[in-house]
Amino acid sequence: MKFRWGEKYVLFRDQNLVFLLFFSCLCVKVLSLGSMSSIAISYGENGPVFCGIKSDGSHLASCYGSNSAIVRATPNHSPFLGLTAGNGFVCGLAMDSNQPFCWGSTPFIPMGVPQPMVKNSEYLEISAGDHHLCGLRKPLMGKFRNSSLIDCWGYNMTKSYDIDGQIQSISAGSEFNCGLYAQNRSVFCWGDETGSNVISLIPKELSFWKIAAGGFHVCGILEGVNSRVICWGRSLDLEEEISVGSVMDSGQLNVDLSPEDSMLSVVGGRFHACGIRGNDRRVVCWGYSVERSTPPPNGAKFYEIAAGDYFTCGVLAESSLLPLCWGAGFPSALPLAVAPGVCKPAPCSKGFYEFNNASSPCKSSGTHICLPCSSGCPSEMHQISECSLTSDRQCGYNCSSCGSGECHSNCSTAANSGGRNEKYWSMQLPIVFAEISFAVFLVCAVSLTSILYVKHKLRNCRCSAKSKKNSGNGSFQKDNGKIRPDLDELKIRRAQKFTYEELEKAADGFKEEALVGKGSFSCVFKGVLKDGTVVAVKRAILSPDMKNSKEFHTELDLLSRLNHAHLLNLLGYCEDGGERLLVYEFMANGSLHQHLHGKNQELKEQLDWVRRVTIAVQAARGIEYLHGYACPPVIHRDIKSSNILIDEEHNARVSDFGLSLLGPTNSSSPLAELPAGTLGYLDPEYYRLHYLTTKSDVYSFGVLLLEILSGRKAIDLQYEEGNIVEWAVPLIKAGEIENVLDPVLKPPVELEALKRIANVASKCVRMRGKERPSMDKVTTALERALALLMGSPCNEQPILPTEVVLGSSRLHNKSSQRSGNRSTSETDGADTEDQRIEFRAPSWITFPSVASSQRRKSSVSDSDLDGKNLQEARHTCNGTAAADGLRSLVEEIGPASPQEHLYLQHNF
Numbered sequence: 001m002k003f004r005w006g007e008k009y010v011l012f013r014d015q016n017l018v019f020l021l022f023f024s025c026l027c028v029k030v031l032s033l034g035s036m037s038s039i040a041i042s043y044g045e046n047g048p049v050f051c052g053i054k055s056d057g058s059h060l061a062s063c064y065g066s067n068s069a070i071v072r073a074t075p076n077h078s079p080f081l082g083l084t085a086g087n088g089f090v091c092g093l094a095m096d097s098n099q100p101f102c103w104g105s106t107p108f109i110p111m112g113v114p115q116p117m118v119k120n121s122e123y124l125e126i127s128a129g130d131h132h133l134c135g136l137r138k139p140l141m142g143k144f145r146n147s148s149l150i151d152c153w154g155y156n157m158t159k160s161y162d163i164d165g166q167i168q169s170i171s172a173g174s175e176f177n178c179g180l181y182a183q184n185r186s187v188f189c190w191g192d193e194t195g196s197n198v199i200s201l202i203p204k205e206l207s208f209w210k211i212a213a214g215g216f217h218v219c220g221i222l223e224g225v226n227s228r229v230i231c232w233g234r235s236l237d238l239e240e241e242i243s244v245g246s247v248m249d250s251g252q253l254n255v256d257l258s259p260e261d262s263m264l265s266v267v268g269g270r271f272h273a274c275g276i277r278g279n280d281r282r283v284v285c286w287g288y289s290v291e292r293s294t295p296p297p298n299g300a301k302f303y304e305i306a307a308g309d310y311f312t313c314g315v316l317a318e319s320s321l322l323p324l325c326w327g328a329g330f331p332s333a334l335p336l337a338v339a340p341g342v343c344k345p346a347p348c349s350k351g352f353y354e355f356n357n358a359s360s361p362c363k364s365s366g367t368h369i370c371l372p373c374s375s376g377c378p379s380e381m382h383q384i385s386e387c388s389l390t391s392d393r394q395c396g397y398n399c400s401s402c403g404s405g406e407c408h409s410n411c412s413t414a415a416n417s418g419g420r421n422e423k424y425w426s427m428q429l430p431i432v433f434a435e436i437s438f439a440v441f442l443v444c445a446v447s448l449t450s451i452l453y454v455k456h457k458l459r460n461c462r463c464s465a466k467s468k469k470n471s472g473n474g475s476f477q478k479d480n481g482k483i484r485p486d487l488d489e490l491k492i493r494r495a496q497k498f499t500y501e502e503l504e505k506a507a508d509g510f511k512e513e514a515l516v517g518k519g520s521f522s523c524v525f526k527g528v529l530k531d532g533t534v535v536a537v538k539r540a541i542l543s544p545d546m547k548n549s550k551e552f553h554t555e556l557d558l559l560s561r562l563n564h565a566h567l568l569n570l571l572g573y574c575e576d577g578g579e580r581l582l583v584y585e586f587m588a589n590g591s592l593h594q595h596l597h598g599k600n601q602e603l604k605e606q607l608d609w610v611r612r613v614t615i616a617v618q619a620a621r622g623i624e625y626l627h628g629y630a631c632p633p634v635i636h637r638d639i640k641s642s643n644i645l646i647d648e649e650h651n652a653r654v655s656d657f658g659l660s661l662l663g664p665t666n667s668s669s670p671l672a673e674l675p676a677g678t679l680g681y682l683d684p685e686y687y688r689l690h691y692l693t694t695k696s697d698v699y700s701f702g703v704l705l706l707e708i709l710s711g712r713k714a715i716d717l718q719y720e721e722g723n724i725v726e727w728a729v730p731l732i733k734a735g736e737i738e739n740v741l742d743p744v745l746k747p748p749v750e751l752e753a754l755k756r757i758a759n760v761a762s763k764c765v766r767m768r769g770k771e772r773p774s775m776d777k778v779t780t781a782l783e784r785a786l787a788l789l790m791g792s793p794c795n796e797q798p799i800l801p802t803e804v805v806l807g808s809s810r811l812h813n814k815s816s817q818r819s820g821n822r823s824t825s826e827t828d829g830a831d832t833e834d835q836r837i838e839f840r841a842p843s844w845i846t847f848p849s850v851a852s853s854q855r856r857k858s859s860v861s862d863s864d865l866d867g868k869n870l871q872e873a874r875h876t877c878n879g880t881a882a883a884d885g886l887r888s889l890v891e892e893i894g895p896a897s898p899q900e901h902l903y904l905q906h907n908f
């Protein structure tokens, strides 16, 4: 056979012969793994990323994880047939051109361009190694039909290989590749086998129906009835090499390394491998597992799996089609439903069945996802029906010989619904009775404990406030008629005290380069603490008489007592002479406002519907916590898109508590409070009557939802209908949701989900607070809409896509903060005009009448930091200029223009 290597041709006599090519050793050994699939995992020093082809039939890829070079560059409009990934990059096989398209970062492969090796060549499959990519060209025709072409790009691999014989599939390992011949199903590999012997150890007499290359090993599923796995190369347990010869001689596998079960699929990690078991679709992993690795989820069944370096992810074999990962260092929070396989034009062959669900993941007609039929049934089960072209084989429990709890409970359910014979009842009744009694007892005990616990908590909450009020020197004090927690005690408990010098050093002397945003009362700088933690330092702009240090204290007081995954975390503070500084976790992806309304269109498009709704759900949870779980409740008073910050993993955090107040315990007894907030978001009832309840936040949140759906600002004077509520609500009520949706994004397949969200939004912005839903109802409705959007048919069950994040992202993840290196240029300057027309009435401005109340905010809030505004912002944020800035801010506030008046009427 001939083997072309660039311009050189190497001739081989036997096609089973191993291609052994020596390359110089690449010192950094990280791996890659496996063949093209509907899911792909990237790894490496910039962090793990999970990418999957959406399950909605759009064939678009969606990526989640901490490598922002990949996540941000994920193409929004290119449909893909399948994905593969390596160290720091992901590639998709473009549906329209059948050519690879890669994104992320690696110096070895061109990113962001289609890349046929030879002009117009089309590929059947692609597979990525650590720093290379290979593509198997579509079968050749005519006299060449008995040969195949494989093109590779990347580190030491940029060559075109012309191979005798038809190749069925390819799989890339760390620095080598393997192919599977279509005819005799034998394996050949080429590349660098230094220290692994993956090439010299290939089992020559065996035929495989699937292969998967890992870091330094290859695993293959044997053809035949028992479909066992054989692995070769550097031992998976790092101690010995598997000698295939000895395996074969002794006639059995080394069971310590690969299980004897029949497998439907196998993937290889750096030093481990995992497979989906044939009889129950559960995952088994073997080989070396690094410290603190989590095992595969117990009992979960999978359609598809893919391996990263030290972790593996799979698509759950259930209607949610959600991905799940295990091992070490995997990306958390994967809220996307993904296709369980790649769509292929050929009908499913024997041994496979066609996957079908409501969202039909294959767009072009005549293409199918073919999943391998399960083989056999788990113990205690028998086969009811065989695998057909449309469904997998079905198994039922052997109810007469149940040994496990699972079997018993399934049999009793079946018996309840279908009616069992007397013999069954005589056997099962005592067990069922005992189970029910135990369950009832358990429910009673748990309910009673919960009631007692909640009562106890509530009593503590009321008492502490009351007793401190009476005693006057406890942990709550009265401050201007409001209850305020004792600062010293809370500060010590929650936030670290810094000296001014420490923070000045951390924020590089508060130089302009470190400035990431500016609000009405503060400038925000990026900084790095002594221990390497990346932080945001908010430096208050104080008036000379320090009267306006109130916002600083409010924020410090409140954040010291709040703790939730979707609220911005306060790390520390500094009160030093005339300086007031707060230190937060740094949010690498800026604010939602920057994403929705910034000049960078790409940033906006990256925020697809699932991400937008996920952000809405997370923000709603944060606010729900403020209203329902903080004790007493907290009213934020300034919910808006520039106060929803987005962290490295694209999770939302509610920020800016400068205007917040401790509210009444129920919304029917409002606070009499002078209005404050941002025009366009301000609750009209609160403005007119000065009645403040948690429902004022609900109104602002409704405006935020409309903003997320439409991509329009709360007030946008470039439109005739400048007020988002006045424009959107009539359209929603008329059922014209399509006219409300952001034209930048294609409407999703599940348009119904967005309709529901639009309805929730229009309820939130009702004129009367009492008629608005509470935040917990809003959250539940949004969670259901998100489930529906992601293709979960059971949308009555709220799904919790970020539950994994809850808690975990709250931990002070220093490593991720350290890598939180959002460049100011990426998000700053995204907006210029955007917030000039956002009006905020600071708490110290009173609203005696409509005319005098409409005061224009001069701040370049958020990140209006380019051009003229950048200069102004930097001037204002620069030391002595701060006080002047404030003065000019006060002076600049004047009556709004008549045009503004028009749009503000709704709010007032």
Ligand SMILES: Nc1ncnc2c1ncn2[C@@H]1O[C@H](COP(=O)(O)OP(=O)(O)OP(=O)(O)O)[C@@H](O)[C@H]1O
Binding pocket: 516, 517, 518, 519, 520, 521, 522, 523, 524, 536, 538, 568, 584, 585, 586, 587, 588, 590, 591, 638, 642, 643, 645, 655, 656, 840, 859, 861, 862, 863
């Ligand atoms: N923790 C953080 N990490 C990264 N950027 C931040 C952080 N906190 C604030 N910023 C940036 O700084 C900007 C200003 O924040 P700040 O909370 O002071 O004001 P604002 O909410 O935008 O405006 P206003 O105070 O007038 O309501 C934000 O919009 C955001 O872009």
